Amino acid sequence: xxxxxxxxxxxxxxxxxxxxxxxxxxxxxxxxxxxxxxxxxxxxxxxxxxxxxxxxxxxxxxxxxxxxxxxxxxxxxxxxxxxxxxxxxxxxxxxxxxxxxxxxxxxxxxxxxxxxxxxxxxxxxxxxxxxxxxxxxxxxxxxxxxxxxxxxxxxxxxxxxxxxxxxxxxxxxxxxxxxxxxxxxxxxxxxxxxxxxxxxxxxxxxxxxxxxxxxxxxxxxxxxxxxxxxxxxxxxxxxxxxxxxxxxxxxxxxxxxxxxxxxxxxxxxxxxxxxxxxxxxxxxxxxxxxxxxxxxxxxxxxxxxxxxxxxxxxxxxxxxxxxxxxxxxxxxxxxxxxxxxxxxxxxxxxxxxxxxxxxxxxxxxxxxxxxxxxxxxxxxxxxxxxxxxxxxxxxxxxxxxxxxxxxxxxxxxxxxxxxxxxxxxxxxxxxxxxxxxxxxxxxxxxxxxxxxxxxxxxxx
Ligand SMILES: Nc1ncnc2c1ncn2[C@@H]1O[C@H](COP(=O)(O)OP(=O)(O)OP(=O)(O)O)[C@@H](O)[C@H]1O
Ligand SMILES: [Mg+2]
Numbered sequence: 454x455x456x457x458x459x460x461x462x463x464x465x466x467x468x469x470x471x472x473x474x475x476x477x478x479x480x481x482x483x484x485x486x487x488x489x490x491x492x493x494x495x496x497x498x499x500x501x502x503x504x505x506x507x508x509x510x511x512x513x514x515x516x517x518x519x520x521x522x523x524x525x526x527x528x529x530x531x532x533x534x535x536x537x538x539x540x541x542x543x544x545x546x547x548x549x550x551x552x553x554x555x556x557x558x559x560x561x562x563x564x565x566x567x568x569x570x571x572x573x574x575x576x577x578x579x580x581x582x583x584x585x586x587x588x589x590x591x592x593x594x595x596x597x598x599x600x601x602x603x604x605x606x607x608x609x610x611x612x613x614x615x616x617x618x619x620x621x622x623x624x625x626x627x628x629x630x631x632x633x634x635x636x637x638x639x640x641x642x643x644x645x646x647x648x649x650x651x652x653x654x655x656x657x658x659x660x661x662x663x664x665x666x667x668x669x670x671x672x673x674x675x676x677x678x679x680x681x682x683x684x685x686x687x688x689x690x691x692x693x694x695x696x697x698x699x700x701x702x703x704x705x706x707x708x709x710x711x712x713x714x715x716x717x718x719x720x721x722x723x724x725x726x727x728x729x730x731x732x733x734x735x736x737x738x739x740x741x742x743x744x745x746x747x748x749x750x751x752x753x754x755x756x757x758x759x760x761x762x763x764x765x766x767x768x769x770x771x772x773x774x775x776x777x778x779x780x781x782x783x784x785x786x787x788x789x790x791x792x793x794x795x796x797x798x799x800x801x802x803x804x805x806x807x808x809x810x811x812x813x814x815x816x817x818x819x820x821x822x823x824x825x826x827x828x829x830x831x832x833x834x835x836x837x838x839x840x841x842x843x844x845x846x847x848x849x850x851x852x853x854x855x856x857x858x859x860x861x862x863x864x865x866x867x868x869x870x871x872x873x874x875x876x877x878x879x880x881x882x883x884x885x886x887x888x889x890x891x892x893x894x895x896x897x898x899x900x901x902x903x904x905x906x907x908x909x910x911x912x913x
Contacts, residue, residue, distance in 0.1 A: 461485055461486060461487045462486050462487070462507040462508060462577040462580070462581065463486075463487050463489070463504070463505060463506045463507050463508075464481055464486045464487070464488045464489070464506065464507065464508045464509070464510060464573065464577075465488075465489050465490075465491060465497060465500060465501065465506045465508070465509045465510070465511075466478050466481070466488055466489070466490045466491070466510050466511075467490070467491045467492075467493075467494065467496075467497040467509065467510070467511035467512060467515070467520070467523055468490070468492065468511070468512045468515075468539070469492060469493060469512060469515045469516060470512075471490075471492050473512075474490040474491075474492065475490070476564070477490075477510060477539075477564065477569065478490050480564075480566045480569055480570065481510075481569070481570070481573060484570050484573070484574070486573070486577070489504075489506075493515065493516075493517050493518070494511070494515050494517050494518025494519060494520070494522055494523045495517050495518050497509070497511065497518070497523050497527075498518065498522075498523065498526045498527075501526065501527050501530050501531070501797075502530060502797060502834075502835055503833070504795075505531075505795035505796075505797075506527075506531075506534060507534065507535070507576075507577055507580045507581065508534065508535045508536070508537065508557075508573060508576045508577055508580060509523065509524075509527050509534060509535070509536045509537070510536075510537045510538075510539065510560075510569075510573065511523045511524070511536065511537070511538060511539065512538075512539045512540075513538045513539060513540040513541075513544050513547060513548055513551070513559075514540075514541070514544060520538050520539075520540075520551065521547065521550075521551055521554070523536070524536045524538070524551055524554060524555065524556050525554065528555050530797050530799075531797065533580055533583050533584055534580065535557040535576035535577075535579055535580050536551075536555070536556045536557055537556070537557050537558050537559065537560060537572055537573065537576055538551050538556050538558075538559040538560070539559070539560050539562055539564070540559050540560070540561060540562065541561070541562050542561065545559075545561075557572075557575075557576045557579070558572050558575075558576070560572060601638065601642065602616075602635065602638060602639070602642060603778065603781050603782050603785045604775065604778040604781065604782070605777065605778065605781060605886070605887070605888075606775035606776075606777040606778045606886070608770045608774065608775045609770075609775060609778055612639070612767060612768075612769060612770075615765070615767055616639060616642060616643060616646075616767060617646070619643065619765050619767075620642070620643045620644075620645075620646035620647050621646065621647055621648065622647075623647075623736055624764045624765055625717075625736065625737050625738065625739070625761065625762050625763070625764045625765075626640075626643060626738050626739070626763075626764070626765050626766070626767055627702075627738075627739050627740070627741070627745070627762055627763035627765070627766045627767070628640060628738065628739070628740040628741075628766075628767045628768075628769065629740070629741055629742070629745075629766060629767070629768045629769070630740075630742065630768060630769030630770070630771070630817075631742055631769075631771045631817055632742050632816060632817065632819070633816045633817035633818050633819030633820055634769035634770070634771060634772070634817045634818060635769055635817075635818055636700075636740040636742075636769060637656065637698070637700065637740065639767060639769065640654075640656070640696075640698045640738045640740060641654060641698075643696070643738060644695070644696040644698075644736075644738070647696070647736070649694065649695045649696055649736060652692075652693075652694035652695030652696075653691060653692050653693075653694070653695040653696070654692075654695055654696045654698065655688050655691055655692040655695070655696070655697050655698065656697075656698040656700055657670060657671065657688050657697065657698070657699055657700065658700045658701055659699055659700065659701050659702050659704050659705040659709075660700075660701040660704035664706040664708060664709060665679070665725075667705070667706070667709050668708075668709055668712060668725050669685065669687065669725050670687060670688055671687045671688050671689060671709070671712075671713070671722075672687040672689060672712060672716070672722045672723060672724055672725060673685050673686040673687030673689075673690055673722065673724035673725065673727075674687075674724050674725040674726055674727075675724050675725070675726040675727045677726065678725050678726040684724070685724070686724070687722065687724065689716060689722045689733045689735055690722065690731060690733060692733075692735045693733050693734060693735060694734055694735075695735065695736070696735070696736045696737075696738060697735050697736070697737050697738070698738045698739070698740070699713075699737060699738070699739040699740070699762075700739075700740050701740065701741060701742070702739040702740065702741050702745075702762065703741040703742075703743035703745055703748055703753075703754065704743075705754075707753070707754075707755065710754065710755045710758050711755070713758060714755060714757060714758045714761060716733070717737065717758075717761045717762070718761070720732060720733060720734065721733065737762060739762045739763070745759055745763070746759070771814070771817055772814040772817045772818055772821065773813045773814055776810055776886070777886030777887065778886065779809055779810050779821070779886070780806065780810075780884075780885050780886050780888060780891060781886065781888065782818060782821055782822075783801055783806065783809060783821070783825060784891075786821065786822050786825040786826065787801065787825060787829065787837075790825060790826045790829040790830070791829060794826075794829060794830055796829050796830070796832065797835055798828075798829050798832050798835055798836070798837060799835045799836065800835070800836045800837070801836075801837040802836060802837060802838045802839065803895070804838070804839050805837050805838060805839055805841070805842060806884075807884075808839070808842060808846050809821070809824070809846070810884070812845075812846055824842075824843055824846065827843055828841045828842070828843070874906070874910075875910040875912070877896075878892070878896065878903070878906055878907070878910065878912060879910070879912050881895055881896055882907075882912060889903055889904065889907075
């Protein structure tokens with residue numbers, strides 16, 4: 454076991470007998486693990502809800518919740534966790550049964566410390582390996598590719614379709630949309646799905662530099678210009694063969710715009726202060742949250758450059774115009790931040806979902822991500838409820854449904870039960886943005902049953 458390579462594994466030892474728990478704890482601590490003990494099944498489950506563990510070692514026979522139940526709940530909270538059972542000769546059969554339920558192994562009492570350490574080491578290795586693989590797969594599909602772009606609204610489907618078609622070409626794309634709508638995410642997806650994906654993707658924010666510095670950043674400079682003692686390549690040269698993403702291009706000064714236009718027309722850059730141009734092969738993607746056509750009309754943006762950089766325009770609609778995507782994004786960020794912060798938030802209450810659906814999201818997806826992250830980090834009980842909401846969302850007027858459920862119901866008296874079912878299913882589907890899996894979960898029925906009812910009531 455090489456404890457020094459990975460962060461120390463977290464082990465939870467559960468035993469009704471505190472003295473025995475302590476013996477196990479000491480044996481494992483000497484192997485370099487971080488060990489916590491619980492003296493009842495109930496206490497163990499509480500700890501599992503609050504904190505992250507890699508391996509649970511639990512006595513099988515205990516007087517409140519037994520080892521089987523600890524196993525079940527531990528796996529439910531974290532499917533990657535490994536559970537080892539401690540059992541006497543009399544209960545070997547149950548231990549074997551536990552292994553069929555997903556336990557990693559069992560150890561016979563009285564314990565053999567060497568064996569305990571060996572089995573624990575193997576379990577830890579398993580968990581860490583699995584977590585690394587999951588993490589790698591996640592990074593690959595979350596950062597890049599179209600899977601990282603969440604959204605099934607017709608507006609987002611159109612965007613993704615367009616992006617898929619233009620990504621493999623060399624066409625220059627202007628990505629527009631309000632702040633936080635995912636412009637950079639789209640730019641990366643375009644690069645990642647183009648033949649240039651093995652070459653660099655570089656981003657430059659045109660709003661963060663003074664004019665002179667921006668020129669040097671983009672095109673480079675020769676020794677003696679400004680304070681540089683040496684020649685300096687710019688982003689165009691660094692991105693050679695790949696993609697350069699020019700963010701907030703609407704803020705680019707007119708003089709720099711002329712230089713950029715020349716690069717796009719000739720395929721050559723001239724470092725600031727140099728005489729000899731350098732050939733570059735760079736695909737340029739740009740983004741702005743301003744209206745470039747208006748800037749052109751005002752004389753602040755060159756029309757010829759506009760046509761050069763915006764061969765195709767991809768517009769990202771603000772989140773408030775694609776509310777159907779909100780439930781999906783909530784679940785996406787919940788998973789992401791649970792993992793990132795090692796938390797176990799399982800649910801978002803319907804009241805919170807409904808607030809999140811109705812909020813206008815001036816900061817768009819970025820703001821939604823921040824709100825979910827904040828709630829996940831401070832949550833204590835595994836459920837995001839109204840009192841976990843940040844102030845800007847909590848101050849909305851309360852939902853009528855939570856205020857007076859009786860009122861709206863009595864208005865429906867006189868309708869046949871089937872009609873109520875139809876209305877209710879339709880309403881739930883609307884709420885989940887047409888997501889059937891989520892709707893079935895909320896309704897407490899199987900997906901197939903829901904499917905049948907959708908057919909029956911023609912709710913497509
Ligand atoms: N459809 C989406 N699916 C998943 N994550 C998204 C989506 N849209 C945006 N995000 C996430 O939201 C955050 C903001 O997105 P991004 O930085 O791409 O926005 P932007 O439009 O470039 O914003 P700004 O104009 O402020 O620079 C990022 O963390 C991004 O991964
Ligand atoms: Mg951006």
